[in-house]
Amino acid sequence: MTKTNHRLPINGTVAADSSGPFLVLSERLEGHDTFLTGQLQLYDALPVQVQILTFDDVTVLRLLDPSQTPPTGPWAGILHLPRGWRARPIPDDLMAAVLIARRDLAVLDEAERRYALTFLGEASTSAIRQARIDAIVTALPAAEGTA
Structure with a gap:
């Protein structure tokens, strides 16, 4: 094998x-x-x-x-x-919100990250997507070095 x-x-x-x-x-x-x-x-x-x-x-x-x-x-x-396993990429809109809010996305383990991305990906309208981005970002801790 x-x-x-x-x-x-x-x-x-x-x-x-x-x-x-x-x-x-x-x-x-x-x-x-x-x-x-x-x-x-x-x-x-x-x-x-x-x-x-x-x-x-x-x-x-x-x-x-x-x-x-x-x-x-x-x-x-x-x-x-095989080696083709890889984490799903973070969408640009979520990454921008994380950076603006100075939050730490790296604290999510693989299962939490997958859950958050699935939750976000199932949004049926842009308003729902934005609300889900806000919920994900709010739940993250502050990035190191920020107060």
Whole structure:
């Protein structure tokens, strides 16, 4: 197996479309590039290469080798991700508000950062987005060296 940075326990179901079967994850993956490839290790099976496709509300895995048979019914396994894992970038409007308010965004751990960015990304209007930016910024501590 190639060197991986993360091992994510995942589960889901099998579905199909005109291009063949795909594995639908029970929870959307955050912080991953769409079209990133990885290896899926289903329990009691050899690892298979998959392509991660993350959409607005769902993540699916496509088997890269069409000769491989997908599982039937619900499944569980470990997704091994390569070096392509990276944190989602901070949007310019949030970063500007953080800098103006002299707040410390670095205090957020990966899960808190992902939660804040998802909260912000789900805003349906510019007024709601601005209110969410204000809420995130207000919740952050002052940056070091500011009073």
